Amino acid sequence: MSVAQAIKDLARSIGFDRVGVAAATDADGFERLTEWLARGFAGDMAYMHKHAPARRHPSSVLPGVRSVVMVSLNYRQTTSGGPIAQYARGLDYHDVLRDRLNRLLKAIQNVYPEIAGRGVVDTAPLLERDFARRAGLGWFGKNTMLIHPKLGSFFFLGALLLDVDLPVDEPFAKNHCGTCTRCLDACPTDAFPAPGWLDSRRCISYLTIEQRGSIPDEFRSGLGNWAFGCDICQDVCPWNKKAPFAGDPAFAPREDLVAPDLLKLLEITEDEFRRQFRGTALLRTKRVGLVRNVALVLGNLGDRAALPALRRVSDDPDPILREAAAWAIAKIAAANDAIR
Numbered sequence: 390m391s392v393a394q395a396i397k398d399l400a401r402s403i404g405f406d407r408v409g410v411a412a413a414t415d416a417d418g419f420e421r422l423t424e425w426l427a428r429g430f431a432g433d434m435a436y437m438h439k440h441a442p443a444r445r446h447p448s449s450v451l452p453g454v455r456s457v458v459m460v461s462l463n464y465r466q467t468t469s470g471g472p473i474a475q476y477a478r479g480l481d482y483h484d485v486l487r488d489r490l491n492r493l494l495k496a497i498q499n500v501y502p503e504i505a506g507r508g509v510v511d512t513a514p515l516l517e518r519d520f521a522r523r524a525g526l527g528w529f530g531k532n533t534m535l536i537h538p539k540l541g542s543f544f545f546l547g548a549l550l551l552d553v554d555l556p557v558d559e560p561f562a563k564n565h566c567g568t569c570t571r572c573l574d575a576c577p578t579d580a581f582p583a584p585g586w587l588d589s590r591r592c593i594s595y596l597t598i599e600q601r602g603s604i605p606d607e608f609r610s611g612l613g614n615w616a617f618g619c620d621i622c623q624d625v626c627p628w629n630k631k632a633p634f635a636g637d638p639a640f641a642p643r644e645d646l647v648a649p650d651l652l653k654l655l656e657i658t659e660d661e662f663r664r665q666f667r668g669t670a671l672l673r674t675k676r677v678g679l680v681r682n683v684a685l686v687l688g689n690l691g692d693r694a695a696l697p698a699l700r701r702v703s704d705d706p707d708p709i710l711r712e713a714a715a716w717a718i719a720k721i722a723a724a725n726d727a728i729r
Contacts, residue, residue: 392501393555396458399496403489404637405460405547406540409524409558413454413550416516417523419445425586432590434599443514450515451507451550456557458549459517459524460493462486463635465543466642472649472686474594474618475543477670478642484668485639486510486547493549506551517546525558528565531584532572532622538565541632542623565628572622578611581622593619597682598674603709609685609716616651616682617671646671654683655698681713688717691724 443449490508580591702714
């Protein structure tokens with residue numbers, strides 16, 4: 390058995406759904422990344438600018454790297470729609486993938502001790518999608534997501550960088566989106582200025598997770614019922630209609646994340662927030678960000694039952710929460726006046 394085949398078998402035995410190998414050369418989309426940054430589409434994600442040069446070549450992550458082993462892991466769930474994006478309803482995928490990549494590297498080194506490597510998820514300066522496409526794991530959809538003909542797009546990507554030359558897989562050269570624009574048309578905040586381009590500043594996922602401070606007025610109604618992340622452009626994609634559901638217990642959805650009690654989240658304390666969401670991706674937005682989002686969602690839902698809790702939040706010491714609660718109260722009042 391070849392080294393490459395042995396690595397692929399080990400990856401599948403650890404639980405990865407797909408695995409492919411790409412050469413560790415300059416990322417195909419580096420110039421496109423620089424243009425994306427120049428157009429301001431990264432919003433306030435300053436780290437994207439800071440680490441941009443390092444994304445040109447994977448040697449910035451592992452000196453001496455020769456091959457990039459790309460893996461994917463399905464997380465699609467049976468329940469779609471907000472308020473929490475599907476990827477965040479179980480354990481934090483960073484921890485799950487990092488642990489499995491480390492296990493894979495250890496398993497490889499047990500057989501081939503001369504091989505050195507490093508496993509990364511999406512916190513290292515690596516253009517994972519570029520290498521995943523090059524490794525045959527899918528094509529870039531018009532919503533910028535990587536799409537696989539059998540897995541759809543509800544999957545995580547991980548990379549294992551190795552200092553050994555491995556036979557590379559056939560890149561995914563074809564694009565199977567055709568004339569379909571469902572993902573672009575469905576976005577309520579018009580986050581796609583053109584097919585294949587995402588303006589993060591208008592993206593619900595960015596607004597509810599990365600955005601610090603208040604969310605601009607023009608996007609608040611567009612949030613709908615999304616309090617953390619968004620799946621809209623994936624939910625409408627035809628390639629996800631027949632994609633398999635995840636059977637991995639690591640991503641088993643928690644009930645409090647599938648159907649959370651928004652009124653309880655609205656008044657959650659800092660200690661309760663950390664305790665309830667320890668080990669999940671929701672810690673990313675911090676308590677203030679989550680409560681801000683929940684207040685706006687309750688305003689969009691227009692339920693008068695939320696008014697007492699919103700009025701209490703309107704007296705919160707944090708000005709971001711006071712303002713979000715005041716907006717929600719006004720939105721609910723306007724909605725009920727319209728009904729009359």
